Amino acid sequence: MAKKTPSSIASLRISSWISTMVVAVFIMMSKHVASQSGDRNNALLRKYCRIYTSTNGESYLTNINITLSSLRRQLSDPQVYYAFEQTTYDGEFVYAFALCRDYLTTSQCLACFDSAVNETKSCGISDGGNVIYDDCSIRSEIYDVCNNDSTSQPxxxxxxxxxxxxxxxxxxxxxxxxxxxxxxxxxxxxxxxxxxxxxxxxxxxxxxxxxxxxxxxxxxxxxxxxxxxxxxxxxxxxxxxxxxxxxxxxxxxxxxxxxxxxxNKSALIAGVSSAVGLVLVILALWLWYHKMKKAKILEEAASALQSDEIYSYQQLRLATHAFGEEYRVGKGGFGEVFKAIIDDGNVVAVKRLHLGYARARSEFENEVRLISNVHHRNLVRQLGWCIEGSELLLVLEYIPQGSLDNFLWGSKRGTLNWNKRFDIIYGVARGLAHLHNEFHVKIIHRDIKVNNILMDDDFQPKICDFGLARLQPEDQTHVSTRLAGTLGYIAPEYATTGHLSEKVDTYSFGIVILEIISSRRCTDEHFNGQDTSHLLEHAWQLYERGMHMELIDEALEIEEEEHKVNVMKTIEIALMCTQSPTSLRPLMSEVVLMLSSGLSLGPRKLIKPSFIDSRRMIHIGAIGSHNM
Incomplete structure (x- = not known):
């Protein structure tokens, strides 16, 4: 390491003092921004500041203020809900966007924007940040687009x-x-x-x-x-x-x-000058026609991703051969799933729902229109629906590999190595984070379990049945009747009080992680003679003794030290997801960050998880002294 000279030390001190003053000025500047967004229930869902700081604090402040002011001017126009701006000042490039929900008035949008700006400015001279409220979100970043080396060519x-x-x-x-x-x-x-x-x-x-x-x-x-x-x-x-x-x-x-x-045009003109050329023209036109036809098919396929189609009951009945037993590929709490071929050979899945209550029809239409706008690699795509009389059907993309449970304890057991299992865990986390935070309406799944995770041909997980739990009658969401969820996966606070938040999905996700790592069902009992009531308690006991690795499926045979550390960290993340109270559980966006970086979010202490076992008895954990 190079020895620091007195002059360099002085420069560092001056630089540090300037940075401190810039931060102080920055925070003072933010005080005039309105921090309230009216009387609306507008909760702060997520906030982060980038870990890097701008190399030129003064220029960054000027740049970001110009950018944010422009965003606010754009949002001041009625019916404008999205604004984008980019500015360059003193060699630094800043871009930012702001998004308000379409149900807001202009004043409500601006109030939420001001609150978001206030949150972002608390990042100091961090070179960017992201703030998401129920009503709006903003993101800003600094990015130097060009290097300083000029080409040696003319x-x-x-x-x-x-x-x-x-x-x-x-x-x-x-x-x-x-x-x-x-x-x-x-x-x-x-x-x-x-x-x-x-x-x-x-x-x-x-x-x-x-x-x-x-x-x-x-x-x-x-x-x-x-x-x-x-x-x-x-x-x-x-x-x-x-x-x-x-x-x-x-x-x-x-x-x-x-x-x-x-x-190509020149070739066509030249070809017309001879009989042979005429043949070539005809051939070229024929090829062009088929190329355009293919392009149209591709365009129509792409447009299918953007909007759903409404099918008739007769169409879907014929496509499934009258919902024949030989075409049924699954059955769950919401109904049956059938394989079907529609629209000139496209293979799809048709879910025939059983929702036997009076408001089902109107609520179904509202719900499917909502989830039809959700597109993510780790979520099953909805292609269309049907409402006729008492028949409620969904048309979904067909996932031929089936659900994850078949890979853990079914006919395909043993085909998943650690890398594939980790990719599945990470993909499910990304899908849930998208439902919770990256869509204009927060969607809580309520029934995350391995049966609701489908596997595509690349072993990428796709979450299904999101949004459908909202269709269950409200009087069937308590443990005394029928849960909008599955015992073993369901969060204790939801089972006992009906309290619903995105942390309900976080809890279920933690259980799914343990199942993926161990290839054991969450309701299994009596592990190696131990007096345990289920998988979560067994995982906690191993964690307390520092014996994480004994939870791993023996078929994995993990030898590399790097993979062992990764497995242990993933188990700890699973246990963090099952903590109670819910404030101790991370958001799914935080889980994605932990999984991608291999780091925990600060020195959080783990406590013994609370759970509800197969006998519907609540077990409350006690505070422990174990650190992540």
Whole structure:
């Protein structure tokens, strides 16, 4: 380590003093912002500050204030619920967006925005933050898009090469199935290759992807002739560089996704001049027709992701062969699931619901319209529905691998190694976090269990039946009648008092983690002769003795020390999720962070979990002294 000189120490002290003063000024500036959002029940759901600080506090303050002021002006217009702004000042690039729920008035939207700004400013000179309320959310980040190295090539030639490549990448990406393109371009001199990628969030529409990449492309214009530049937004990312950052065999053939060029037109004109050319024209037209037909099919398939279709009962009855037993692939608390083929060969799942009470019809329609807007990789996609008389049916994407329980204690047991199990745990966490925090209406599942987790062909989990528990009558949500949940997974406070929050799902998720790791059912009893009533108590006893690894399914045979540490940390996260009171449980967004980083959120103490066993007896844990 280099020895610090007196001058460098003095510089550090001055820098520290300036940073402290900037933070103080920043907090003082925030005091004038309204901290109340009216009389509405507008709870703060999530807040985080980025761990990095701006290298130039004064410039950052100027930048972020300009950006936030612009957002507020945009939201001041009636019927404007989404605002985006980006500013560049003194070499720093800041982008931010604000989103209000559409049910708010303009004044309510602005009040919530002001509260969110107040929360964000408490981050000091952290280079970004995210605040989510029930009524609104804002996000801001600082990002330096260009490096300081200029290309060794002629500036005009290099800039034109990069511009042509980025424009083609921008145009092709929204047309791909995965919203991702990687491509290269050879410069005309010095044999230099330029590398570029673009990627959009997969669950946005093609129009949003295109708009976002247009902004990214425009931002990168300012980088020329820098050898590298990146542009990041909430929905997309674009980057170019003279230095390779992906393999040559990982490129995309973007010519397939770009519009017809002038060379094709020239070929058609030349072909008309001869009889052979006429044949070629006919052939070209035939190929063009089928290409357009295929593009239309792809477009219709993509649009199906954005809006549901209303089917007739007769359509679904014929598609399932009158709901024949041989087409039934599942049965649960809400009804039966059938495999069906509709719309010229598309394989789907049809869930025939059994909701026998008077308000079911109207509540069903409201609920399915709500969940039809939910799109996430780890959530089963709803494709349509049917309401005719007493028949209530959902049309869902078909997941051929079936539910997770089949992989843990069914015919496919033994096929999941630790990496796959961890990916399943992480995917379920992401799906729940999306339901709780990243959608305009908070959706609490209420019945998270391995049977409601389906597995696709890539072993990615997909949560099903979210939103359906809300359709159960209110008088059937107490333990004395019928739970909107499953014993063994259900949180104690919900079982005894009917108190519902997103932490109910957190508890159930903790139980699911233990089942995935151990391949034991949560209601199993008598582990290795121990006097335990179920899996959660057994896991706690092993944790108390520091014997986490004995919980692991013997079929896993984990040898690597890194994997052992990961398993132990995941078990501790599961136990944290089952804590009572609910304030001790993390939010699912926090769980995602812990799983992705391998870290716990601070020095939290674990206490013995509370649980309800198969005899519906509540067992309350006592405070312990064990640290994460």
């Amino acid at each position: 500036i005009a030639t290099f800039s034109q090469t990069v511009d042509n490549l980025l424009s083609e990448v921008r145009d092709a990406t929204p047309k791909t199935s995965n919203f991702y393109v990687a491509s290269t371009r050879q410069a005309s001199t010095n044999n230099t290759t330029v590398y570029a990628i673009a990627q959009c969030v997969r669950n946005v529409s093609q129009a949003i992807c295109k708009s976002c990449l247009n902004t990214a492309y425009n931002n990168l214009q300012r980088c020329f002739p820098s050898t590298e530049g990146s542009s990041v937004d909430f929905y997309c990312f674009m980057r170019y560089s003279e230095t390779p950052f992906f393999q040559s065999n990982q490129t995309t053939n973007i010519a397939l996704f770009l519009s017809e060029g002038s060379s």
